[in-house]
Amino acid sequence: MLVNKKAVSTLIIIILLLCSAVFGALISYLWVMANYYMEPENTVDLVITEVNFPVNHADYFYVTVMNPTHSVSETNITEIYFTATGDNTTHKVDNTDPELPIPLERGETKAIKCSANWGNFAGETITVHISSANASGTSYSVRTDFVKxxxxAYFNATESCKYFNVTITNHPSSKINLTIEKIYFNYLWEIPKDNMSIAELPMPLANGTSINVQCLYDWESYKNPAVRVKTQEGYFVDAVSNASATVLLTITDVEFSETNSTALRVTLLNSQESDTLVGVTNITLTDDNNTQYTIKEFDSxxxxxxxxxxxxxxxWNWTEYRNRDITITAYTQQGFKSVQKTVETPSPVVLEIASLEFDLLNTKSFLVTVQNMPCSIQDANITKFILSYNDNFTEINGTAVTPNLPHSLAKNTTQPFNCTFDWMAYEGLSVNITVYTPEGFNATYTYTLPKVLLNVDFDSNKSTKYFIITIQNNAYSTINVTGICLNSTWWIDTNLTYPTLPVSVDDGKSISIICPFEWQPLIGNEVIITVTIENGFDITTTIVVP
Structure with missing residues (x-):
């Protein structure tokens, strides 16, 4: 019997191919369904079947979840969160559609929209995790498209505190082009708000390109500000700058001219606490009617x-603007403004004690010269003088003053007054002399009264053949020492002293004079040392010889 071997071989091949196909299908089925059928009975086992991170919407993603038919019961999805490669933080999803908790019947599949920004992990593997009330958790990992x-941010307080610049770049390898939608200032530290309106926005940003944006915002007093750039596609980036716009510009003094009632002088201090130099552009004055005047303007x-x-x-003309408040403000090129200073303008009468004369030759009186300044707009009625030291006050009687008080002093005139008063007890002390008017247009002058100090040194360790006197001249003029006497009896030979007498001592200077004299017999006794001065007064001290 003849057998067709070729036909048999073909049939065998066909049968083998059919068997392989059936076996492969069986193996694939078992591979896929093993997760379902190998689960323990009486459990609820959720399965994530799909996760989609849309590259054009980094502010949300989709996850599809199935509750298999072999689950013992329905369940509620209670928590969704995601993790990313290289990041140890768990990012919880709070907003979903439908809202959590999400019921899931046996055999039911649901697609859930999760509103959570994942853009900072674009290009990384992101794993989505789901938990439910009575089921084991499940997760699903996806490699996202790369977008960076x-x-x-560039802050320069030396240039301006009214704006800053931001350079924004879309990485060359980014999957998509972006559109810049918003720029926020200090988004990290403050309540998020659209706090900058930039006319150029929205602004396209192709991958591999950069743009520069100037943001008009007053960032004075901020330290290390943060800027957030946000795109329409949901991506954002934060830029923290190591910058500060703290400037403490103060007005330390406002001085009104005593000779010109249209002039004043303003002193500004840029504090050591400031972060930058300032460029002052103008200074303004605001009166008590809230009218503002520019009193100084700089060309540069x-x-x-x-x-x-x-x-x-x-x-600024303050001639008729007396005893009223004004407020001074300085402005700078960078947009900084000084701390305002409010001062009162001068009185209608401005008095000044132009000079004081206390003469050691005449300690029974002194001379006060008073000037009614050119900036005054009224005559002054001088009624009294008072000399004060610490808490002691002495009024000079009007009849003890020449010319007698009260005395009318015309504006822009000067008058010397001779005051009869024994001031010897105040020699060398700092006293205040005050001139008074009934309206309170007063003036005070602080003055240290003249005195010549005398110190005597008897030192037996050196010699009993001489003693040393030291004279300190605080008389406001040069004095000439002409003689030295003990107990009004023994005069020292002026040719034997060192230096020889007479000798001059300038104001504020001191001199030591060696006086030859055998003083041993005087030990233990009290002696009076007198030094005579050429212009007529003596200096006396009493000492017990040691």
Missing amino acids: LDAK PYVIDVNESATFDCV
């Missing part, structure tokens, strides 16, 4: 460095 947004900004001050002559 970069930003650098006047630079005041940190911890430096500057004084400026300003012009």
